Amino acid sequence: xxxxxxxxxxxxxxxxxxxxxxxxxxxxxxxxxxxxxxxxxxxxxxxxxxxxxxxxxxxxxxxxxxxxxxxxxxxxxxxxxxxxxxxxxxxxxxxxxxxxxxxxxxxxxxxxxxxxxxxxxxxxxxxxxxxxxxxxxxxxxxxxxxxxxxxxxxxxxxxxxxxxxxxxxxxxxxxxxxxxxxxxxxxxxxxxxxxxxxxxxxxxxxxxxxxxxxxxxxxxxxxxxxxxxxxxxxxxxxxxxxxxxxxxxxxxxxxxxxxxxxxxxxxxxxxxxxxxxxxxxxxxxxxxxxxxxxxxx
Numbered sequence: 001x002x003x004x005x006x007x008x009x010x011x012x013x014x015x016x017x018x019x020x021x022x023x024x025x026x027x028x029x030x031x032x033x034x035x036x037x038x039x040x041x042x043x044x045x046x047x048x049x050x051x052x053x054x055x056x057x058x059x060x061x062x063x064x065x066x067x068x069x070x071x072x073x074x075x076x077x078x079x080x081x082x083x084x085x086x087x088x089x090x091x092x093x094x095x096x097x098x099x100x101x102x103x104x105x106x107x108x109x110x111x112x113x114x115x116x117x118x119x120x121x122x123x124x125x126x127x128x129x130x131x132x133x134x135x136x137x138x139x140x141x142x143x144x145x146x147x148x149x150x151x152x153x154x155x156x157x158x159x160x161x162x163x164x165x166x167x168x169x170x171x172x173x174x175x176x177x178x179x180x181x182x183x184x185x186x187x188x189x190x191x192x193x194x195x196x197x198x199x200x201x202x203x204x205x206x207x208x209x210x211x212x213x214x215x216x217x218x219x220x221x222x223x224x225x226x227x228x229x230x231x232x233x234x235x236x237x238x239x240x241x242x243x244x245x246x247x248x249x250x251x252x253x254x255x256x257x258x259x260x261x262x263x264x265x266x267x268x269x270x271x272x273x274x275x276x277x278x279x280x281x282x283x284x285x286x287x288x289x290x291x292x293x294x295x296x297x
Contacts, residue, residue, distance in 0.1 A: 017249015
């Protein structure tokens with residue numbers, strides 16, 4: 001058995017899993033605040049990647065300047081989408097809102113293909129070396145950056161929800177919107193902030209993926225890959241989202257190893273997370289850390 005390859009893929013899987021966990025938190029954040037599953041999450045990842053690429057490659061901004069500008073743009077985009085498209089649907093059936101997020105996904109895909117084309121565009125070099133040695137393993141520099149930022153975001157999320165006034169307002173809104181409104185919480189403001197945070201964090205994931213493999217429409221598949229992580233962890237749990245991301249990332253690493261060394265299927269890394277999602281749905285439909293709702297009829 002190629003032990004070095006196994007360790008390398010496990011480490012890469014855990015680092016990518018941390019990135020999945022961060023994007024999965026965006027799913028959970030929007031769902032907890034507004035009870036909406038955002039099927040356009042992958043397109044937010046793609047938009048962030050394309051905007052940062054355009055600022056750095058076409059507008060010639062240095063990465064350290066273009067990256068924050070990209071995040072500010074994404075925050076404004078998230079607020080705009082919530083205010084213009086989704087706010088008028090407050091009070092409408094959930095299925096109507098879900099269909100609108102699917103429409104957003106298709107609309108953004110078509111718009112981005114029209115503006116940026118269909119070919120993969122490489123990011124200009126940001127770091128001096130593409131990989132660095134960590135304990136004898138080759139690790140992508142961009143992945144190390146994403147790991148550091150992911151940890152900072154996770155700690156920031158924990159502090160925000162536990163200690164900040166707006167974080168408490170978001171938790172109250174997630175628990176009961178009408179009670180939160182009666183206590184003076186602006187539900188509209190909470191919704192807008194949740195979409196802004198979701199767009200910003202998704203852009204971070206898109207930029208990291210773009211730095212490693214270039215920017216193309218395939219970057220949006222991160223949103224699809226994250227969905228099993230959300231289901232495994234539980235749709236209502238921030239902690240579950242993080243752990244679900246790590247589980248899916250680790251599973252991808254192990255699947256890639258088994259495929260390369262023994263099975264030779266060629267696509268096990270793609271399908272393995274969805275088998276895990278199916279198993280969890282059969283055993284614990286509400287996920288590992290989700291809330292078990294009991295309805296009596």
